[in-house]
Amino acid sequence: MKIYGDSQSGNCYKLQLLASILKITYEWIELDIKNGDTKTESFLKLNPNGKIPILVLDDGRVLSESNAILNFLAEGSDLIPNDPFERAKVLQWQFFEQYSHEPYIAVARFIQHYLGIPADRKVEYESKQSGGHKALRVMEIQLEKTPYLVGDSMTLADISLFAYTHVAHEGGFDLSEYPKIKEWIRRIQDQKHYLPMKSR
Template identity: 70%
Template sequence: MKIYGDIQSGNCYKIKLLTSLLGIEHEWIEVNILKDETHTVEFLKKNPNAKIPVLELDDGRCLSESNAILNYLASGTDLLSCVPFEYAKIQQWQFFEQYSHEPFIAVARYIAKYLGLPDDRKMDYESKQEGGHKALRVMEQQLQKTPYLAGNKLSTADISLYGYTHVADEGGFDLDEYPAIMRWIDLIQSEPKYIGME
């Protein structure tokens, strides 16, 4: 299988992390979004939405949206429960990641890290801080109760949220304010097959 992505993107990195944790063989194809490489005719055939990551299976079928890819690859493993309520809790956190977490933390990081915090984006950057801290507080509350987001074991919910949370400082979010999140980050980084962002 082939995975198209940018390793510095949290959405792409979480796929790379999952493949390492599960020992999934794949070909990683680096895509530069700043050079519009997601807008080529060839790429748009794989994902008309012009976004990474994209998983291309051996038979040519493609799957986009990072959490859909995570759950597909983790299907049948300990990282994705087949118990309906537990599965729904994992999805609950993944929807939270996409709608309440990423729009603030990932965007603030993008403006600062990828764009260099230009003057014309500073107001946009600052506007993301409140929402980002709100998302981190929700995570902190849960992680004070359970070691992982969906309970007592690592799941794709954690991998989904870990992608951007562990580099939230690059978007201006001080994680020292969130001791339970810091413990959770340490737990994930202690996984035997853990790999960091390259």
């Protein structure tokens, strides 16, 4: 199978990290969003939404949306709880990541780390800080109670949230304000087969 993505994107890195932890074999197809790689006719045939990552199975079936791909690839693994309520909690955190976390932390990171906070994006950048800190506080509260987001062991919830959280400083977020998040980051980085995010 093939995964199309940008290694600097947290949404794409999630899949690389998961595949490494679960020892999943795949072919990585590197795309450059800024170069228009996701707007080509050939890519839009695979995903009309023009977004990465996408998974293309050997039989040609295509799956998009990072957390949907995570759940598909991790099916049957210990990263998805057997208990229905805990499994729903994983989904709760994944929805939280896409709606309350990524729109602030990932966008702030893009504006600062890749664009250098240009004048025409400064107001937007500053507006992302409060939302990002709110999301980090929610995570900190949970991690004061449990070592991982859904209890005592790592799940897909942690992989989903780790991707952009561990590089949040690149968006201007000082993680020293969140000691439990920093401990959680170290726990994930200590996992067997942990794969760091690639740098260009």
